[in-house]
Amino acid sequence: MGETFPMIGGVSEYSYTKNSTYQKQASNAVKEMIDEAVVESLDAGSTSTKVSIADLGCSVGPNTFFTVQNLIEAVQKKRPSETLEFQVFFNDHSSNDFNTLFSTLPPERQYHAAAVPGSFHGRLFPRSSITVAHSSHALQWLSKQPQGAPNEGRVHNRGAPEDVVKSYSDQYEKDLSCFMRARAEEIVKGGVLVLVVPGTPDGVSHSDHPAGVMFSYFGHSLMELANEGVVDKEKIDKFNLPIYAPAMGEMKRVIENNGCFSIEKMELTDPMSKVDGPIDVANLIMHMRAGLEGIFSAHFGDSVVEKMFAKISDKAQEISHFFESGFSKSTQLLVVLKRK
Numbered sequence: 400m401g402e403t404f405p406m407i408g409g410v411s412e413y414s415y416t417k418n419s420t421y422q423k424q425a426s427n428a429v430k431e432m433i434d435e436a437v438v439e440s441l442d443a444g445s446t447s448t449k450v451s452i453a454d455l456g457c458s459v460g461p462n463t464f465f466t467v468q469n470l471i472e473a474v475q476k477k478r479p480s481e482t483l484e485f486q487v488f489f490n491d492h493s494s495n496d497f498n499t500l501f502s503t504l505p506p507e508r509q510y511h512a513a514a515v516p517g518s519f520h521g522r523l524f525p526r527s528s529i530t531v532a533h534s535s536h537a538l539q540w541l542s543k544q545p546q547g548a549p550n551e552g553r554v555h556n557r558g559a560p561e562d563v564v565k566s567y568s569d570q571y572e573k574d575l576s577c578f579m580r581a582r583a584e585e586i587v588k589g590g591v592l593v594l595v596v597p598g599t600p601d602g603v604s605h606s607d608h609p610a611g612v613m614f615s616y617f618g619h620s621l622m623e624l625a626n627e628g629v630v631d632k633e634k635i636d637k638f639n640l641p642i643y644a645p646a647m648g649e650m651k652r653v654i655e656n657n658g659c660f661s662i663e664k665m666e667l668t669d670p671m672s673k674v675d676g677p678i679d680v681a682n683l684i685m686h687m688r689a690g691l692e693g694i695f696s697a698h699f700g701d702s703v704v705e706k707m708f709a710k711i712s713d714k715a716q717e718i719s720h721f722f723e724s725g726f727s728k729s730t731q732l733l734v735v736l737k738r739k
């Protein structure tokens with residue numbers, strides 16, 4: 400499946416474990432909605448007391464542990480009178496730091512844990528074997544860099560030439576179609592698929608997603624380094640960060656084309672609805688670093704990336720002003736699907 404760029408593993412200052420509270424807060428914002436939707440929609444497995452749950456793109460924890468616990472509680476709510484046994488599959492690329500994941504599993508867990516390495520764009524499980532599958536903050540990763548015209552001084556599709564933007568949306572639709580095809584085979588009839596992804600309202604440019612704004616600062620910072628002779632501009636033009644936040648209609652089209660799932664819920668939500676106060680941009684930069692350092696380093700080298708993050712940090716105040724000036728807040732798409 401090509402190269403993969405895992406979140407920073409371990410438990411150091413820059414690790415995903417220490418820099419994933421935004422994703423946790425964002426998941427918290429939709430926790431009750433997921434809970435309700437699973438209780439309402441789940442219509443599977445009543446003949447077996449074994450329940451299989453999969454978290455796709457789980458990373459290293461701890462967020463995946465909260466997710467899995469919530470899903471288990473929702474299933475128990477649905478089937479209160481039964482003694483259920485839970486099998487949980489933690490999936491990510493094989494380069495993910497599964498050692499950290501397994502050494503930090505909650506000791507009081509009521510499930511059997513297993514890792515399933517590999518890309519969720521392909522098959523991971525036997526046919527009709529999964530009761531509930533979930534994926535949060537992972538499907539925005541494209542399977543490869545979209546290739547279009549040179550992306551003049553940018554690293555993303557924000558403000559990019561039309562054919563760059565189109566190659567992003569084409570790649571996304573291709574990847575999501577593969578994902579849906581695989582899940583359609585694996586999830587049992589009446590089983591549920593929950594997706595939490597960055598998204599944008601129809602009609603709003605998806606590049607105006609807050610992450611897209613951050614990515615344009617990555618581009619500005621690299622261009623400053625190009626002007627200082629630290630990096631080639633051509634290298635920046637060629638690089639397209641393989642991350643995409645779809646419009647709701649785009650997502651819906653792929654699901655409907657797949658045809659195997661009914662849409663139980665599809666809603667844009669505010670990922671920070673349970674958090675008071677303004678965005679802490681310095682902290683946001685640390686979060687982005689935990690997720691993106693690997694892919695930037697592979698293309699630009701460690702020393703350029705170190706300088707790039709220093710430049711972005713210098714712009715923290717400017718970025719804060721930008722976010723304070725009012726911004727579309729409904730940027731998290733929650734999708735709950737039921738296998739027909």
Ligand SMILES: C[S@@+](CC[C@H](N)C(=O)[O-])C[C@H]1O[C@@H](n2cnc3c(N)ncnc32)[C@H](O)[C@@H]1O
Pocket residue numbers: 404405406419422423426455456457458459462463490491492495517518519520534535536537538540542690
């Ligand atoms: C930002 S982390 C999200 C982790 C966790 N789900 C959360 O909400 O905090 C995204 C994860 O998705 C994984 N990922 C991206 N593309 C993937 C693919 N094609 N197959 C499996 N995992 C993938 C990455 O390796 C990364 O660990």
Ligand SMILES: [Mg+2]
Pocket residue numbers: 403404405406492540
């Ligand atoms: Mg990756």
